[in-house]
Amino acid sequence: SNRDKPHPFSWHERLHSFVYAGRGLKLLWREHNTHIHLAATILVGGQGDGLTTIEWAAIVIVIGFVWVAEALNTAIERLCDHVEPQQHPSIAAVKDIAAAAVLIAALTAALTGIIIFVPHIISCIAAWLS
Numbered sequence: 001s002n003r004d005k006p007h008p009f010s011w012h013e014r015l016h017s018f019v020y021a022g023r024g025l026k027l028l029w030r031e032h033n034t035h036i037h038l039a040a041t042i043l044v045g046g047q048g049d050g051l052t053t054i055e056w057a058a059i060v061i062v063i064g065f066v067w068v069a070e071a072l073n074t075a076i077e078r079l080c081d082h083v084e085p086q087q088h089p090s091i092a093a094v095k096d097i098a099a100a101a102v103l104i105a106a107l108t109a110a111l112t113g114i115i116i117f118v119p120h121i122i123s124c125i126a127a128w129l130s
Contacts, residue, residue, distance in 0.1 A: 024071070031074050033102070037066055044113060055116045062109035069105035073098040 028034055041063050048056060076098040084091045 028071050028074055031070070033070055037070055040066075040109075047117065050120060051116065058112055058116060062105075062112045066102070066105045066109050069102045073102045 044059060044063065048059065051059070077095050080091045080095050
């Protein structure tokens with residue numbers, strides 16, 4: 001097909017790819033789970049006073065990991081629904097595995113948050129008690 005043939009580099013096409021990505025973000029925003037992820041992102045970001053640069057980097061990486069997993073899960077779900085509108089065991093398995101990826105990312109983020117925030121919480125409590 002014409003799509004598989006190499007074509008010359010174009011700045012216009014590269015810049016236009018941001019338009020496609022923006023459309024994707026708009027579509028992703030319509031998903032209910034993205035509102036939950038946004039609330040968690042804001043909540044965690046608001047608790048970042050006193051974190052080291054490395055702690056902040058870890059937090060940003062795991063937050064991005066969750067957002068990427070959610071975006072890929074949403075894309076996979078939409079593709080599956082398009083390919084097979086009726087319920088099908090194989091499609092259900094694919095969608096469940098994609099959802100599991102989001103769960104793994106969220107659990108990784110939660111564990112990272114516990115590792116980073118619990119020592120800060122303990123030292124705040126210890127300072128308050130002394």
